[in-house]
Amino acid sequence: MTAICEYKPGLENIPAAQSSVSYVDGQKGILEYRGINIEELADKSTFLETTYLLIWGALPTKEELQAFEHEIRYHRRIKYRIRDMMKCFPETGHPMDALQASAAALGLFYSRRALPDPSYIRQAVVRLVAKIPTMVAAFQLMRKGNDPIQPRDDLDYSANFLYMLNEREPDPLAARIFDICLTLHAEHTMNASTFSARVTASTLTDPYAVVASAVGTLAGPLHGGANEEVIEMLEKIGSVENVRPYIENCIEHKSKIMGFGHRVYKVKDPRAPILQKLAEQLFEKFGYDKYYDIALEVERVVEEKLGHKGIYPNVDFYSGLVYRKMGIPTDLFTPIFAIARVAGWLAHWKEQLGENRIFRPTQIYTGDRGMPYVPIEER
Ligand code: SDX
Numbered sequence: 001m002t003a004i005c006e007y008k009p010g011l012e013n014i015p016a017a018q019s020s021v022s023y024v025d026g027q028k029g030i031l032e033y034r035g036i037n038i039e040e041l042a043d044k045s046t047f048l049e050t051t052y053l054l055i056w057g058a059l060p061t062k063e064e065l066q067a068f069e070h071e072i073r074y075h076r077r078i079k080y081r082i083r084d085m086m087k088c089f090p091e092t093g094h095p096m097d098a099l100q101a102s103a104a105a106l107g108l109f110y111s112r113r114a115l116p117d118p119s120y121i122r123q124a125v126v127r128l129v130a131k132i133p134t135m136v137a138a139f140q141l142m143r144k145g146n147d148p149i150q151p152r153d154d155l156d157y158s159a160n161f162l163y164m165l166n167e168r169e170p171d172p173l174a175a176r177i178f179d180i181c182l183t184l185h186a187e188h189t190m191n192a193s194t195f196s197a198r199v200t201a202s203t204l205t206d207p208y209a210v211v212a213s214a215v216g217t218l219a220g221p222l223h224g225g226a227n228e229e230v231i232e233m234l235e236k237i238g239s240v241e242n243v244r245p246y247i248e249n250c251i252e253h254k255s256k257i258m259g260f261g262h263r264v265y266k267v268k269d270p271r272a273p274i275l276q277k278l279a280e281q282l283f284e285k286f287g288y289d290k291y292y293d294i295a296l297e298v299e300r301v302v303e304e305k306l307g308h309k310g311i312y313p314n315v316d317f318y319s320g321l322v323y324r325k326m327g328i329p330t331d332l333f334t335p336i337f338a339i340a341r342v343a344g345w346l347a348h349w350k351e352q353l354g355e356n357r358i359f360r361p362t363q364i365y366t367g368d369r370g371m372p373y374v375p376i377e378e379r
Pocket of ligand 1: 010187188189190191192221222223224226255256257258259260261262263264306309311314315316
């Protein structure tokens with residue numbers, strides 16, 4: 001079979017689906033979820049309300065939101081068998097791997113086959129949105145040698161996650177800022193993990209497998225894993241004076257500067273300035289972070305050197321500074337990205353089920369043909 005269009009590495013600019021979940025204008029730096037601008041959602045919405053919007057396509061009424069929040073609270077606990085399984089994970093393992101395995105393990109308890117029926121979809125959405133944060137927090141406590149703690153029904157989604165992580169109630173400003181971070185990371189058109197989710201969804205496997213495959217894809221340093229590497233880079237740079245030689249060295253050796261560049265945005269990612277402001281609010285209340293000065297200088301130098309190529313900060317550049325100020329360990333940054341992105345993955349899963357056809361692209365074969373089989377003793 002011959003390909004009907006030119007091969008584009010990374011499928012650049014090739015539409016993989018028709019979608020009404022979100023919209024990005026990479027030249028103007030615009031991001032909208034279901035047509036609503038991200039700045040407005042960050043300012044006025046909550047993560048659970050935004051999740052409802054993404055999955056069901058419209059903002060919920062007061063009653064709809066209350067019912068959704070209530071269901072999520074009710075399903076936050078995880079089965080003791082999942083906790084016991086997680087206890088066997090090595091404490092040196094990366095939390096993204098723990099999350100991928102735990103998300104897949106949820107599928108052991110629920111249906112193996114996805115049904116395009118509203119009550120099946122609702123149940124799967126509620127379970128995944130409710131339980132993923134509990135699993136991230138449980139692994140964090142267990143790897144420190146502690147028992148995980150139960151979710152608290154009197155705390156909202158983000159405050160409860162921070163409580164389960166730190167074993168104490170969070171500061172209300174920190175909890176609100178964390179919730180905004182989740183809203184900012186909830187969805188982003190056909191990124192690699194969402195594509196992975198849709199490919200997995202198209203086989204009609206269960207939504208736990210869909211989320212597990214997407215978590216595995218998000219983990220890589222070219223995608224969600226970059227937020228962890230940004231902090232490692234800032235630590236390595238160490239001071240504002242070291243920024244310029246560090247960046248020049250990266251450019252000379254063609255190594256990627258973490259938290260910069262984007263397939264779609266050729267200007268600063270619209271989520272980055274919001275995250276920057278959130279970091280500043282935290283610094284004002286809880287004290288300054290010298291890595292912010294280094295980050296600002298990195299942005300200045302990269303813009304000077306690579307701005308002409310459209311390389312600017314992406315969502316991963318400033319998020320780590322926010323989480324760091326909240327005392328969250330660096331290797332939990334990407335699992336937190338996953339907690340948020342579950343909303344987008346599930347919105348795409350639902351959309352895919354609505355008009356499904358299995359993904360089966362073609363390839364351009366570059367190997368030999370008609371080769372003889374050479375017996376082993378003659379090779
Ligand atoms: C996310 O897709 C999404 O929407 C993802 C995301 C989401 O919300 O889901 O926004 C989240 O994944 C953000 C991206 C996080 N990754 C990083 O921060 C890692 C560093 N960035 C890159 O490796 C890169 O910019 C990508 C992976 C984000 C985009 O890769 P592309 O589109 O394949 O671009 P490319 O690697 O082919 O680069 C094009 C040019 C090259 O220069 P030339 O060879 O043409 O001269 O730009 C240069 C690259 O060298 N370049 C960079 C760079 N990013 C691109 N040079 C230095 N540092 C960088 N970070």
